[in-house]
Amino acid sequence: MAIALAFATAPLAQAQQAQNWPAKPVTVVVNFAAGGAADQLARIVGAPLQDALGQPVVIDNKGGAGGNLGGEFVAKAKPDGYTLLMSSGGMVSINPHIYPKLPFDPGKDLAPVAAVARVPFYLVVRADSPVKDFKGLVADLKAHPGKRSFASPGNGSSPHLAGEMLTSQTGTSAIHVPYRGAAPALTDLIGGQVDFLFDPGISLQYVKSGKLRMLAVASLRRAPLVPDVPTLDELGLKGFDADAVFGFYAPAGTPRPVGERLNAEINRILAQPAVKERIVAIGNVPLPMTPAEFGHKGGEDFRRLGALIRERGIKAD
Numbered sequence: 001m002a003i004a005l006a007f008a009t010a011p012l013a014q015a016q017q018a019q020n021w022p023a024k025p026v027t028v029v030v031n032f033a034a035g036g037a038a039d040q041l042a043r044i045v046g047a048p049l050q051d052a053l054g055q056p057v058v059i060d061n062k063g064g065a066g067g068n069l070g071g072e073f074v075a076k077a078k079p080d081g082y083t084l085l086m087s088s089g090g091m092v093s094i095n096p097h098i099y100p101k102l103p104f105d106p107g108k109d110l111a112p113v114a115a116v117a118r119v120p121f122y123l124v125v126r127a128d129s130p131v132k133d134f135k136g137l138v139a140d141l142k143a144h145p146g147k148r149s150f151a152s153p154g155n156g157s158s159p160h161l162a163g164e165m166l167t168s169q170t171g172t173s174a175i176h177v178p179y180r181g182a183a184p185a186l187t188d189l190i191g192g193q194v195d196f197l198f199d200p201g202i203s204l205q206y207v208k209s210g211k212l213r214m215l216a217v218a219s220l221r222r223a224p225l226v227p228d229v230p231t232l233d234e235l236g237l238k239g240f241d242a243d244a245v246f247g248f249y250a251p252a253g254t255p256r257p258v259g260e261r262l263n264a265e266i267n268r269i270l271a272q273p274a275v276k277e278r279i280v281a282i283g284n285v286p287l288p289m290t291p292a293e294f295g296h297k298g299g300e301d302f303r304r305l306g307a308l309i310r311e312r313g314i315k316a317d
Contacts, residue, residue: 019257021080021081021255021257021258021261022053022054022055022081022082023055024055024082025055025056025057025058025082026049026053026055026056026057026058026081026082026083026084027057027058027060027082027083027084028042028046028057028058028059028060028084028085028086028248029060029061029062029070029073029074029083029084029085029086030042030059030060030061030062030063030070030085030086030087031062031063031067031068031069031070031071031085031086031087031091032061032063032067032070032087032088032153032154032180032181032182033061033063033153033180033181033182033183033184034061034181034183035181035182035183035202036153036181036182036183036200036202037088037119037182037200037201037202037246037282037284038086038087038088038246039059039061039086040201040202040282041086041116041117041246041279041282041284042059042086043059044275044278044279044282045116045248045266045269045270045275046059048269048272048275049265049266049269052265052268052269053265063180063181064180065099065316066090066094066095066098066099066154066155066156066157066316067087067088067090067091067095067154067157068091068095068099068102070085070087071085071087071091071095071104071106071110072102072103072104074110074249074250074251075104075105075106075109075110075251075252076104076109076251077251078251079250079251079252079253079254079255080254080255080258081250081254081255081258081259081262083250083251084113084248084249084250084262085110085248085249085250086116086246086247086248087246087247087249088119088157088158088244088245088246089158089244089245089246089247089297089298089301090156090157090158090244090301090305091106091110091249092106092107092110092112092249092298092302093298093299093301093302093305093306094156094157094158094161094301094305094309095156096302097156097302097305097306097309097310097314098155098156098309098314098315098316099156099316107298107302108252109251109252110249110250110251110252111249111250111251111252111253111254111259111291112247112249112291112294112295112298113247113248113249113250113259113262113263113266113291113294114247114248114262114263114266114267114288114289114291114294115245115246115247115287115288115289115293115294115297116246116247116248116266116270116279116286116287117245117246117247117279117284117285117286117287118243118244118245118284118285118287119158119200119201119243119244119245119246119283119284119285120200120201120217120218120219120223120243120283120284120285121158121159121162121198121199121200121217121218121219121242121243121244122198122199122200122201122203122204122207122214122216122217122218122223122226122229122283123137123162123166123196123197123198123199123214123215123216123217123218123232124189124196124197124199124203124206124207124212124213124214124215125137125189125195125196125197125212125213125215126189126190126192126211126212126213127210127211127212127213129195129196129213131196131213131215132213133215134215134216134230134232134235135235137196137215138170138172141167141170141172141173141174142170142171142172145172145173146173146174146175147175148174148175148195148196149174149175149176149177149193149194149195150163150174150175150176150177150194150195150196150197150198151177151178151179151185151186151188151189151193151194151196151197152176152177152178152179152185152197152198153178153179153180153181153182153185153200154178154179154180154181155176155178155314155316156309156314156316157178158198158200158242158244159182159185159197159198159199159200159242160176160178160314161242161305161308161309161314162198162218162242163176163198164176164308164312164314165218165237165240165242165308166198166218166232166237166240168308168311168312169237169240170237174195174196177193177194182199182200182202183202185197185199186199186202186203186206189203189212190206190211190212196215198218198242200244200283200284201282201283201284202282202283204225204226204282204283214226214229216229216230216231216232216235217229217230217231217232218231218232218240218241218242218243219231219232219233219240219241219242219243220233220239220240220241220243223283223285224280224285225280225281225283226283245287245289245294245297245298245301246284247287247289247294248262248266250262259291260291263290263291266288267288267289270286270287270288271288
């Protein structure tokens with residue numbers, strides 16, 4: 001699947017409107033619960049974007065249905081640049097595979113505007129877990145087939161797929177427990193309701209405070225914030241890559257000048273040292289891209305993750 005670069009070549013009247021954009025507040029819909037990676041990235045970028053645009057940037061969390069509620073809201077919004085989506089790339093690369101009757105087509109109805117960050121996933125357990133390292137986790141899963149559980153921000157989310165990759169490549173099994181967002185999933189891991197979690201970065205403070213133990217990074221490259229933590233690829237799961245790219249989307253048909261300005265402003269913001277530091281501090285990696293590059297990445301992930309989804313028989317709730 002190719003992700004549509006669905007900005008409109010605006011007729012004269014729309015082009016003139018685009019020149020005056022923005023003339024009112026811009027709403028950024030975050031399609032997951034407050035406190036998760038998408039929410040944090042939206043707020044990190046939203047404040048300087050407000051300054052750059054000269055209009056308020058309002059963050060509106062619309063979680064649910066694996067991000068589809070917020071995605072549909074934006075896909076069906078007026079394509080005038082005043083309603084944007086901040087989402088994991090899973091909206092276009094994963095959801096079409098597991099929700100066969102979506103009321104919108106993410107690849108056609110959402111235009112990629114600007115990537116914000118590569119989000120590595122961190123494999124964590126409670127500090128009081130008998131599992132001390134990744135080798136110990138695999139041994140524990142093999143000793144208790146189907147008895148251990150892992151949390152995720154939702155069925156079909158990138159952390160869910162990371163868990164499926166792990167069990168597939170290690171020949172083990174575990175119960176998947178989906179939540180409505182990364183924050184509640186993390187809360188239940190800390191509370192002892194689940195055994196492990198692939199987390200998008202919000203667990204780092206609890207690792208530092210000693211409540212959680214980090215076993216590995218689910219990327220091909222080590223994470224800048226924890227350079228001493230090995231990747232799963234290094235630990236023997238060759239080619240293990242569960243990274244997600246989070247970024248901004250607009251309704252298809254949004255005037256091209258609006259999309260191009262948003263991309264330029266967001267990339268300029270991502271180059272600011274203070275913004276870089278805040279993104280790295282939550283365990284993510286700033287990742288400026290053109291709309292075409294962002295769309296191409298979505299298409300690549302659509303094909304790669306689709307194969308895993310079919311192999312594991314992952315379906316929507």
